[in-house]
Amino acid sequence: MRQLAITVNGEVRTADVEDRTLLVEFLREGLGLTGTHVGCDTTQCGACTVIMDGQAVKSCTVLAVMAEGAEVRTIEGLADGDRLHPLQDAFSRHHALQCGFCTPGMIMASLDVIERHGADLDAQTVRHELEGNLCRCTGYHNIVKAVLDAAGRGSPR
Amino acid sequence: MTAQRQAPLPDGWAYDASTVDAGVLNAELFSEIGKPLRRREDHRLVTGKGRFSDDFSIEGQLFAAMVRSPYAHARIGAIDKAEAEALPGVVAVLTGQDALDDGLTAINHSPVPSTRFDVRLTAPDGSPPFIGPHLLLPVDKARHVGEAVAIVVAESRAAALDAAEMVDVAWEELPHVIDSLDAIKEDAPTLWDEVPGNTFVDCEHGNPEATKAAFEEAATVVRAKLHINRVTAVTMEPRAALADYDAETGRSTLYAGSGGAVRQKRELSAVLGIPQDDLRVLSYDVGGNFGARNRVYVEFGLVLWASRRLQRPVKYTASRSEAFLTDYQGRDLHTEVALALDADGKFLAMTADNVSNVGARCVSLSPLSKGAGLITGSYHIPVAHLRTRAVFTNTMCTQAYRSSGRPEVTYAIERLVDLAAIETGIDPIELRRRNLLAPQDLPYRNAVGSLYDSGEYEANMDRAMALFEWDDVGRRRADAKARGKILGVGLANYVESSIGTPKERAEITVAPDGAVEVVIGTQPSGQGHETSFGQVVADMLQIPAADVTIVLGDTDRVSVGGGSHSGRSMRHAGTVMVMASADLLRVARDLAAERLDLAPDALDYADGTFTARGTNRSVTLADLSSEQNPLSVARTNEMHAPVFPNGTAICEVEIDPVTCQIAITRYASVDDVGRCINPLIVHGQSHGGIAQGVGQAMWEDCAIDPESGQPLAGSLMDYGLPRIDTMPFFDVEISEVLSPTNPLGIKAGGEGGTTPALATVTLAVLDALRPLGVTDIAMPITPQRIWQALDTAAATPKEKAPA
Known part of the structure; x- marks a missing residue:
């Protein structure tokens, strides 16, 4: 277990993770951002896609530790208050x-x-x-x- | 039985305004119905605020993992839990014997369709069929690869998965059988001692003597042996369940998306042996269903049981691999069909021998039954003879899957019609025209007893052909040829039945602020009930749709309800909401009359307000409601009459003869859905339905190695799902020939996209390849299959190929 800091939707967020924790697990289970979904276990379905440092990535195939210090944008960070993107x-x-x-x-x-x-x-x-x-x-x-x-x-x- | 034109509707079928208490609906007053309203569901779903099953977590929850059978058929010996139990974080390892010791019973799937108009299916001796008890965990043997035989519960998902691998089961492997035609052979391994020979349903329908006579005097007879391959729903959300137990009240709560929470509550409480009131099931946002979630899954019962035993919340989420192994699957029908024609190309008679592979136990006979009633398709075929069999094999159970049973028989009849066109030399469209039912033929009782309600079949075909620019096919064919491609077109007509659980209930409450809440027992998984149901109630009460909120999926709110399957939701919910709305206005009128000190019939009602005729004195629905006495009604309706959506679809493909790649270049369809409440939603349903049918025809297949019994498609890397770059844009239109069976005239939408698609794709490919000598091809039509077909045709001497 180690504590990890990732900027998610503009805010620095921290959570304790194992080395094997996936970015999607960090988001869903660590931060409670359940808008990012898991639909498969082979990087095929894309339901977990987020933007990491400006690039779309499948967050089931990124280890949380690889995202340390990165800027991550999830579906929750898209709308401006009640105004949809x-x-x-x-x-x-x-x-x-x-x-x-x-x-x-x-x-x-x-x-x-x-x-x-x-x-x-x-x-x-x-x-x-x-x-x-x-x-x-x-x-x-x-x-x-x-x-x-x-x-x-x-x-x- | 003989087919009958203009057959009378039986008692209780035709919509009767007096029994429904709703009067004759004035469609001119509709202002929300028929509008392509944007969905109310969308905001939460596009902002990441959906509530899918795995999104729920409870402090202190445990995680479950399953120990699954690696064999297709094996006796379960001793189960050694010691090593697993010793791992850190493991809380419990439970087996089928533990479940029996705790008094758990089998899931009562009630698989035999039971409305008054379902095709009757029985055991060979006419008795109710033996279905194979579905215990949460078997104790005698595993009957398919992936069957759960033990559950491990641990502090983390990883710990549970690690421990599941350490559970040591002493397996005794048994001979297995995968294909239903192998399972009915004499020396086949038997799955259930109660059913030696594996055939647990065997029935005959129609008129065998008249059919035989018709075949004997026929000018032309065509035959086909077809397999409608096994596919699986691949809901994008894998199934998941979180069970919570409150020791103080003795109540359990299950967060689990399904096709209908009421059924889950009823059947799961029975399995656990607890009163229904001690179980609350919550099914909020459901990430796709297509039939796969309608029946109870063992894992749902297992987490409930474990959480009660351990007095802690327990969560299970299937991996995609587990979903491929153990989601209820679809299709898998062998059918042997024949069609007899006279010298003018008129259809005389049909035979069909349908064998359904239900898997290791029977959870639903809907596909077999539904298909059985529709073997003659959209055509007048005076007599038919049908044999229906259902067979156990060592495979995952099959269940109703997107348009249960109908794509199978539509594929069969349309393939036959195509063969007949070739055999007789009559143009395939002309041959269809000669035999399609005319609007004045309906209501029509087909040769196996199904009573089609209404439709304009030939008009559908003409409209679809115009949409498809059929007259321009020759030019497109030449154009494709110039580019080195082979173009083919395939047209299929279809008629399907929508029956479904007959009971539905609506509770409508007007709050003092005017907000209207409707509690209903259907369960959407993307069909937009929160929007379209609101449109219906809004028009019935003459209020804006935005004022209506639909409550679904919580068994503490929804007491009765059939869930969503068989295209039943809009029709059953629409009907009972119309009735409840009429009840509400009656109650409100009396209250308003009292308030205004007038006779009820001295009031006019419009736009949510009662007005004393000729005055400006009025009261609104909201005025009649208070916190103490909310204006509220409840209505339960039981409706057995089926409806028969119908239509025509046409597919165009281009095949590259070098790589054998197929591209769909055009797809048009016209679907008669009866009254369409929200065309934006119905079109969307058609698009998705088409994709699922095309997927089966072109890529999807639950391949199983017959030698080992091992499923070969265990991930999205080896199961071919339609992808965005393999799908075309669709040209879909709706036809609204109202059904006479319900107040809104609704049939059903969505499944009509799937029903003809297996046939349209296959016929298009055959149309393209026929000049090269290819006369048959099996689904899924992969490039490899095309290559093989071309190879075989090239090796066949020309004179042997059919003209």
Whole structure:
């Protein structure tokens, strides 16, 4: 056990962790930030995606100790008070979520995609970039629409 | 039984305004129903504030891990717990014998569908079938890989998992059987001594003599042997449960997402042998269901039992590997079908021999039963003969999975129709047109007894073809060819049944501030009940949808309720909410009349307010409610009549003949869902339904090695889920032919996306590959399967290939 300090959503947070503790366990169990989900054990589903030092990472595949001193942004840190982030708002308007379990990871991964591609984003790029985030409910149709809309690319359909 | 056009609806089927006490609904007054309202659920879910089962934790909780069978079939000898118990942090290791000693009993899944209109399924001798008792932990033998035989409880999850590996079970491996067609062979290993030969359901339906006669005089007969492969739901949220025991009150609380908390409470309290009131089940946000969560899981009972024994909270969360091994799975039907046609291409008769693989014990016969009632699909087939069998094998149990039973039989009939088109030389669309039921044929009793309520089947097909730009397929085909790709199109018509648990209850309360609360017993897992149910109650009470809050998933609030399955929720909840709303307005009218000192019929009601006719004196619903005397009604309804959603879907694929990769380039569908309450939600349901059907057709497969009995798809790396880069955009439209069976005219939405998709994908691939000599291909249609099919076709002399 050791005490670890990670900046999460702008605040320095500390918790006692074992060396084997995963970043997602630190977030969920250490800090009670249960918006980040665990949907698999092989880094396939992407439900645990968070932003770490500006990059989307699957927090089930990062040891908490590797994130020491890092800046981590989770789904809980996206909205501005009651005002949703444009991506959160687009997901809702386009009905890009049903059960909502994959949604936090999908939104955090999309945030990264939009930041990297900006106005160049198109449907094919969205599909290519989000290939590592699984959703079982939506058939992805409305997710692609929401991401393009949030990126300012309008709606393709 | 013979098919019957314009069959009368039986007593109690047709919506009767007088028995429902709701009057005839005036659709012109609807202002919220039919609107694509954004969901009320979304805010918490997009901000990370959802309440999924594993999100709950209680101070001092323990963690459970399971000791699972590594064998498909093995006798359980001595279980040595000593080494596991000695590990630090381990609190208890419990076995099936401990559970028996504590008086725990088997889960009563009641797997035989029992509404008045389900196809009856019995044992070969006509008696109720033996289903294989489902103890939380078996004591005699393990009957499938992954079956839990002991539970370890420890201070941490890691400690529990470490200890589970140290539990030493003296296994005696037994011969196993995986495939149902192997299990019915004479020398097959027997799973249950009570059912030698493994076949525990064997029934016949329809009219064997008339069918035989029709086949004898047929101009054309086509046959097919098909396997609708085993798949699994892969809910993105693995199942999880947290049990808490309050020694002072003797009550347990279970935080566990499911398909309906009321059922969980009823069946789990029975397993534990405690009064129902001593168990509270909470099912808040549920990360996908698709049928897999409808039945009770042993782990839910185990954490409850352990927490009562140890007097501490106990939590269990399945890993994805455990989910692949032990989530209730779906499909796995062998069907042998034949269709007889006359010289004009009119269908004369059909036979089907359906064998369902239920796994190691029977938790649900819904797939077999549902499919049995729909073998003739959307077509007029005067007579049919059907045999239905259900068989035990050494595999995980199967259960209703997204559109239980219907994709299987839709796949079968549409494959047959396609074969018939080839055999007779009649254009496949024209052949369908000649045999589709016409609107005036409905209500229609099909040859196995199902009574279709309403629909415009041919109009669905025409509309879907227009949406798909069917007339342009030739050009697209040539265009694909120019790019070195082979294009194929596949069309399937479907009709399905939505039945479901018949009972539902609604409690509606108006608070003094005007807020309306509705308690209902369905259980959404993404279908947006909090939004769409609000739309219904809002219109019934003529108030804004934003004023209505829906309460679900807490058995301390919800006393009766059938949960969500079989597309039942909107129809059953909608109906009982209409009835309860009418009750509420009646009670309120009397109160308002008293308040205004007038006769009840001297009042007009509009927009939440009673007004004395011709005056400006009025009282609102809120005025009639107080903290001491809230304005409140409760209504329970039992409704057996099924409904028959229907539609047409069309898939276009492009195949790369070099790599054998398949890309779906276009997918269109028209779904008759009856009245659509919220089109945004219904379209979303269709999209997801299509993806699940396409997934089964193209990638998904619970592959099991027949030699060892070992499941080969144990993670998302070896089970092919639809991904965002393998799915197209969909062109889906809704048709609203109202059902005559319920006040809102609702059928069901969502499952209609899945039902025809197995057929559309397969037919599209066959359409593409037929010129190359490929006439059959099994699901999932992977590039390897295409390569093999092309290879086999190339090696087959041309003259032997069918014309």
